[in-house]
Amino acid sequence: MKKLLLVFLGLVTVLYVSGYFWRFPLARGVVTRLVTEKLSANLFNSVPDGLHVALCGAGSPLPDPKRVGPCVEVIAGT
Numbered sequence: 318m319k320k321l322l323l324v325f326l327g328l329v330t331v332l333y334v335s336g337y338f339w340r341f342p343l344a345r346g347v348v349t350r351l352v353t354e355k356l357s358a359n360l361f362n363s364v365p366d367g368l369h370v371a372l373c374g375a376g377s378p379l380p381d382p383k384r385v386g387p388c389v390e391v392i393a394g395t
Contacts, residue, residue, distance in 0.1 A: 368393050
């Protein structure tokens, strides 16, 4: 019974550690898939003709080379 418990704990530990090391590629794949699905819808047909402005982020309070600042999206002439 102890051997079975040790094997089970070892398997859980190996899965946890491998999941920890694969967390960034897995998260990147999930986010990429979700963004692709959401952006594949033709959003430009749902807005009326004209000039539209969208804020795409707020940035960070202090400059940081690892972070992206705010951006503005302008949709014109759809």
